[in-house]
Amino acid sequence: MDAGYTCLPHLEQAAREHQVTVSGPLRSNPTRQHRKNEGFGRDDFHIDFDRRQVTCPQGQISAGWHAPYPTSSPTAAPLIVARFTKSQWRPCPARTRCTTTADSARTVGFPPRELRDLQLRVRAEQQTLEWKTRYAVRSGVEGTVNEFAHGHGMRRCRYRGQGNAHIQHVLTAIAVNIERLSGLAPTEEAPTPRQPTAFQNYLDQHELPRPKSWRTSGT
Numbered sequence: 001m002d003a004g005y006t007c008l009p010h011l012e013q014a015a016r017e018h019q020v021t022v023s024g025p026l027r028s029n030p031t032r033q034h035r036k037n038e039g040f041g042r043d044d045f046h047i048d049f050d051r052r053q054v055t056c057p058q059g060q061i062s063a064g065w066h067a068p069y070p071t072s073s074p075t076a077a078p079l080i081v082a083r084f085t086k087s088q089w090r091p092c093p094a095r096t097r098c099t100t101t102a103d104s105a106r107t108v109g110f111p112p113r114e115l116r117d118l119q120l121r122v123r124a125e126q127q128t129l130e131w132k133t134r135y136a137v138r139s140g141v142e143g144t145v146n147e148f149a150h151g152h153g154m155r156r157c158r159y160r161g162q163g164n165a166h167i168q169h170v171l172t173a174i175a176v177n178i179e180r181l182s183g184l185a186p187t188e189e190a191p192t193p194r195q196p197t198a199f200q201n202y203l204d205q206h207e208l209p210r211p212k213s214w215r216t217s218g219t
Contacts (some may be wrong), residue, residue: 001138003027011122023135026122032100035092039097042108047082049113055081056106058094068112077111084108095209146174 003102006024014020016106028034033041046055054062067080084106099106110116125131143202148154152172196204 008077008111008119009075012115012118023131025126026119034118039061040094042110045082045108047110048114055082055109056098060088060091060092062108063088077115079109082108082110098141101141141202144176148172152176 001022003025006022006026011022013165014022029042031041033039040057044057044119052065063085064083068078070078089098089106114199154172158168159165198203
């Protein structure tokens, strides 16, 4: 699936309730640090779920753990929020790499442990050649679906009844295949000649002419 269907709750629910593995790219972290690829993002913090604390890249340990907050969107995972106090981040020499705010404390939001582990595993798999090769199949499928929908009007059935609709699908698929074959460039190599039959070899060995049609062989 595309990124519109691969939120963490959907991936977890599909595997838990239906034993189905949903494959698709997870959306990247929307924070400023991740978008600009600079500063300390969420992945730079060490999360300890057992102790319910987060350690920043400079060694500061979070002072608060608030979990989990439900989100307004059904496709968004609930968030655990870890907070750092002003006394921790204001004197930090790397503060500008962490946050640009001057009043509120630095916070780090992340999903619960089972969803966080799933997120890390899926994002790691997406970087492998095996995953990219498997997901590339979807591009061809989407292209075919788009060709049927926009090029041949397959969003609407021309006939009533399931049987008639099936015939329309089959005939349209045949038309698409013929169209694709007609657009292929001609092969440069000459076709391989057909091997002579045993009877033709016999005629050649005895210097007898080959009949153009087997129907005339007895005349």
